[in-house]
Amino acid sequence: MALLAALAAAAAAQPKRIVSTAPSITEMLFALGLGGRVVGVTEYCRHPAEARRITKIGTYIQPNIEVILSLEPDLVVIQENPARLREKFEAVRLPVLELKHTTIDDIYSSLLALGRVAGVEERAKELVAQIRGDLARIRSRTRTLPRRRVMFVIGRTPGSLRDLFVVGRASYLNELIAVAGGVNVFADAPAPYPRVPLEEVLSRNPEVIIDRGDMAAEAGTGGNRRSRIVRLWRRYPNLAAVKREAVYAVASDSFVVPGPRMVEAARDLARMLHPEAGW
Numbered sequence: 203m204a205l206l207a208a209l210a211a212a213a214a215a216q217p218k219r220i221v222s223t224a225p226s227i228t229e230m231l232f233a234l235g236l237g238g239r240v241v242g243v244t245e246y247c248r249h250p251a252e253a254r255r256i257t258k259i260g261t262y263i264q265p266n267i268e269v270i271l272s273l274e275p276d277l278v279v280i281q282e283n284p285a286r287l288r289e290k291f292e293a294v295r296l297p298v299l300e301l302k303h304t305t306i307d308d309i310y311s312s313l314l315a316l317g318r319v320a321g322v323e324e325r326a327k328e329l330v331a332q333i334r335g336d337l338a339r340i341r342s343r344t345r346t347l348p349r350r351r352v353m354f355v356i357g358r359t360p361g362s363l364r365d366l367f368v369v370g371r372a373s374y375l376n377e378l379i380a381v382a383g384g385v386n387v388f389a390d391a392p393a394p395y396p397r398v399p400l401e402e403v404l405s406r407n408p409e410v411i412i413d414r415g416d417m418a419a420e421a422g423t424g425g426n427r428r429s430r431i432v433r434l435w436r437r438y439p440n441l442a443a444v445k446r447e448a449v450y451a452v453a454s455d456s457f458v459v460p461g462p463r464m465v466e467a468a469r470d471l472a473r474m475l476h477p478e479a480g481w
Contacts, residue, residue, distance in 0.1 A: 216321040217277035224262050224281040228253050229461040241273045303460040306377050336465040344383030350475045352384040353408040356395050358415035363400050370396045374460050382471035411443040412450050450474045
C-alpha cells in the first residue's frame with residue numbers, strides 16, 4: 203500500500219499542463235511523448251504539425267504572460283536567454299524549468315531534465331541514446347573523408363551579402379559540422395553567431411557555403427529564392443565554394459532548432475559536404 207501511495211503521489215506531482223517558450227522545447231516535449239500535455243507554444247513552434255494548433259503565447263523573447271496565466275500551467279519551460287524570463291515568470295508565481303541549448307551535451311541534458319520532471323525518464327534516456335548513436339554513425343562514416351572547410355550563414359540583409367551572421371564556436375551547429383565531416387572556417391569566433399564582413403569570408407575562402415540567410419520564411423521548396431541566393435555568391439567566382447559549385451541555400455529549420463532533429467541536420471550537412479559519399 204505504501205508503494206502504491208508513493209506512485210500515486212509521484213504521478214500527481216507530474217506536470218499536466220505545460221507551456222513551451224521555444225521551438226526547441228516544443229520539439230523535445232513531443233519527442234518525449236508529452237505533446238498531449240502541452241497547452242501553450244510560441245508563434246514559431248511549427249514542428250511537429252500538431253504544435254501549430256496549440257494556443258500561441260507570443261515569441262521566444264516576448265512571451266505574453268497574461269495569456270500564459272490564462273492557460274493555468276503547472277510548468278513553464280524556458281530556454282536560457284538574455285530576457286530574464288525566469289524572474290518574470292517567478293514574479294507571478296509560475297513554476298519554471300530553465301534549460302540551456304548551447305551545445306549538443308546541453309541538448310542531451312535538457313531531454314533528461316524534461317524526462318525527470320514529467321515522469322518519462324526512461325523514454326528520455328532511450329531518446330538520448332538513440333540520438334548519440336545516430337550521430338556516432340554519421341561521424342564514423344565521415345571520419346575518413348576530406349575535412350571540407352565550410353561556412354554556415356544564419357542571417358544577413360535579405361538580397362545582399364551584407365551583415366552576414368555565421369555559425370561560430372559556441373553553437374551546437376559548430377559541433378554538427380564536425381560530425382558531418384567539416385571544419386567551420388569561423389570556429390575561432392567565440393560567439394555562437396558572430397557578424398562577419400564579406401571581406402573576411404573572401405579571405406577565409408570556404409570550400410562549402412551553406413546559406414540560410416534569406417530562407418527563414420521559406421516553406422520546403424523555394425526554388426526561385428534558392429537560385430537568387432546562389433547567384434549572389436556567384437558574383438565572387440574566385441571563392442572555392444563557387445568554383446566547386448558547393449553553395450547551398452537551405453530552408454529547413456532543423457538547422458536552427460536545437461533538439462531531436464539535429465540528427466536530420468547532421469545528415470543533411472554530410473550530404474552537402476560530401477555528396478560523393480552517396481548519402
